[in-house]
Amino acid sequence: MSAGKRSIIALRHVEYEDLGLLAPVLREEGWDASYRETPADDLDDPSIDAADLLIVLGGPFGAYETQAYPFLTKEIGILERRLAKNRPTLGICLGSQLMAKALGSRVFAGPVKEVGWGRVDLTPAGRKSSLLPLAEDGAQVVHWHGDTFDLPAGATRLASNVNYQNQAFAFGQRALALQFHLEADAAVLEKWYAGYAQDLSADGLSVSEFRAQTLSLAEQTRSRTVKIFAAWLRQIGEE
DSSP states (O other), rough: OOOGEEEEEEEESSSSSSSSTTTHHHHTTTOOEEEEETTTTTTTOOOHHHOOOEEEEOSSSSSSOOTTTTTTHHHHHHHHHHTTTTTEEEEHHHHHHHHHHHHTEEEEEEEEEEEEEEEEOOHHHHSTTGGGGGGGOOEEEEEEEEEEOOOTTTOEEEEEOOSSSSEEEEEEEEEESSBSSOOOOOHHHHHHHHHHHHHHTTTTTHHHHHHHHHHHHHHHHHHHHHHHHHHHHHHHHOO
C-alpha cells in the first residue's frame, strides 16, 4: 500500500456514531478519512470499493434487518468483496456484525443487552494482536449492543467476556471486527445518552453514573485507543 493512497471511507449509519477517538489517530498515522452516510448516499460509488481502508461504524438496528433497511444488503456486498480480496477493513459494533454476516455467519439477538463500561478478556491470539493494551489492569471498553454473531469460518477470536463469546475477531491480517467501542469518548457518548436514551431507561442505567465513569476513564481510554489503532494501522499499511 503506497503512502500516497492512504484513503479511508467510513460508512456511517447515524450522525452521532462517528469516528470519535479514532479520527485523530487516523490523521496522525497519515490516513485521510471521509464519511458516506449509508441511508442516503450512493453505496455503488466505486470510491468505496477503492478505499485503502473501509471502516463500518455502529448503528441502532440489526445486521439481519435487511428488508427494513435495504442499504444493509449493499454494505454486506461491499464487505464480501473486500474480505474476499483481503482488503483492509474495520467493523465496529454493527460493523462487526455486518462483517460476520458477510463471512457467512449467523447474526442474532443475544441473551442480554450489554450497555456500559466493562472488561473484555483477550484470547491467546488477542494477546498477540494490536488489542494487547486491553489486557492491562483496569482496562475497560464501552459496550452498547444487544446482538451477537457466530464466529465466522476462518476467523480468529480475539476477545470474549462473561456475556458474549465473540467480542472481537480478526479475519486474516487486514480485517478486524470489534463488538465493543474503542472510539467512544465523552463527547461521543453525550450524543448517545440523548440518541439512545431508551436503551438507558429500559435497563435502569443512570446517565450521571455513566458520565462520571466515562470521565474517570477518559485519559486511559484515549491512550489505549491510540496504542491499539496506531499498531493496527501500521500493520495493515505494511502488508
